Amino acid sequence: MIRIAVVGAAGRMGRTLIQAITESNECQLTVATDRADSSLVGADVGELAGLGKMHIKLSASLDSCKDQFDVVIDFTRPEHTLNNVALCQQWNKSIVIGTTGFSDEQKQQLQDAAQSTAIVFAPNMSVGVNLCFKLLELAATVMGDDADIEVIEAHHRHKVDAPSGTALRMGEVVADALGRDLKTCAVYGREGITGERDRQTIGFETIRAGDIVGDHTVLFATEGERVEITHKASSRMTFAQGAVRAAKWLAKKDAGLYDMQDVLGLR
Numbered sequence: 001m002i003r004i005a006v007v008g009a010a011g012r013m014g015r016t017l018i019q020a021i022t023e024s025n026e027c028q029l030t031v032a033t034d035r036a037d038s039s040l041v042g043a044d045v046g047e048l049a050g051l052g053k054m055h056i057k058l059s060a061s062l063d064s065c066k067d068q069f070d071v072v073i074d075f076t077r078p079e080h081t082l083n084n085v086a087l088c089q090q091w092n093k094s095i096v097i098g099t100t101g102f103s104d105e106q107k108q109q110l111q112d113a114a115q116s117t118a119i120v121f122a123p124n125m126s127v128g129v130n131l132c133f134k135l136l137e138l139a140a141t142v143m144g145d146d147a148d149i150e151v152i153e154a155h156h157r158h159k160v161d162a163p164s165g166t167a168l169r170m171g172e173v174v175a176d177a178l179g180r181d182l183k184t185c186a187v188y189g190r191e192g193i194t195g196e197r198d199r200q201t202i203g204f205e206t207i208r209a210g211d212i213v214g215d216h217t218v219l220f221a222t223e224g225e226r227v228e229i230t231h232k233a234s235s236r237m238t239f240a241q242g243a244v245r246a247a248k249w250l251a252k253k254d255a256g257l258y259d260m261q262d263v264l265g266l267r
């Protein structure tokens with residue numbers, strides 16, 4: 001049995017992860033934490049996730065539980081994730097990271113930590129989105145520089161980062177396939193007198209509304225036809241099940257920075 005600690009356990013993904021781990025035969029939830037000042041600390045995490053009593057209390061931090069888990073699953077915020085990575089480094093634990101919104105400097109910190117820690121870091125844990133990354137490579141190669149390329153994403157009103165981590169990764173995949181640097185060719189939203197579109201750019205549009213779980217479309221448009229590659233998540237369970245799959249896979253791995261393409265054998 002792989003013993004799992006879920007951090008951010010009271011959050012949207014945290015609660016879904018508790019459910020997904022409970023449904024897995026090879027994993028066991030042993031630790032769940034959230035903000036130290038949360039009024040939910042001390043609550044039964046099974047009840048938090050709507051599953052009835054599990055007799056595991058929501059803890060204020062990982063410190064007091066370090067002998068009780070093998071792998072951490074973290075869907076929180078970048079600063080908190082980096083703290084948890086430092087603890088995993090110190091205690092020789094593995095970590096699956098779904099958190100998005102990292103700066104380049106923070107991503108470098110993850111890369112550095114992976115010298116001595118096994119990390120799966122992926123902006124989207126669903127099988128479908130990871131399949132789309134492969135389809136995008138092909139579409140970009142075939143449609144090439146003839147196409148105008150736009151990445152459009154929609155998420156719920158509570159999301160705090162934009163564009164989504166998935167949209168940015170989609171942009172990177174397309175840019176890499178076309179030999180472009182996303183840092184210099186990305187255009188984020190448009191307003192006012194923008195001038196005509198530069199074909200070398202990759203545009204990003206963000207929608208935040210209601211309870212949308214996560215929609216992503218990459219549009220390749222030429223004069224005469226359009227190709228659209230779309231993924232729509234209808235339940236957070238798809239991300240949670242992907243994260244549990246990653247935790248099982250990671251438990252047998254040496255230090256390194258991996259993503260869901262590695263976990264799913266798509267590399």
Ligand SMILES: NC(=O)C1=CN([C@@H]2O[C@H](COP(=O)(O)OP(=O)(O)OC[C@H]3O[C@@H](n4cnc5c(N)ncnc54)[C@H](OP(=O)(O)O)[C@@H]3O)[C@@H](O)[C@H]2O)C=CC1
Nearest residue numbers: 008010011012013035075076080098099100123124125239
């Ligand atoms: N890779 C993937 O497949 C997916 C990634 N995500 C990403 O996962 C992250 C979380 O999403 P979601 O679950 O919707 O967000 P939520 O805000 O619902 O959950 C985050 C949880 O982490 C807690 N938290 C945040 N900061 C700290 C901290 N410093 N110390 C302790 N606890 C903290 C929050 O507490 P509080 O509410 O008090 O701040 C909250 O309970 C986002 O970055 C999102 O983009 C989401 C879905 C899929």
Ligand SMILES: O=C(O)C1=N[C@H](C(=O)O)C[C@H](O)C1
Nearest residue numbers: 100123124159164165166214
């Ligand atoms: O915040 C979310 O909800 C999601 N975030 C991830 C992202 O930023 O790409 C993945 C998913 O689309 C849901």
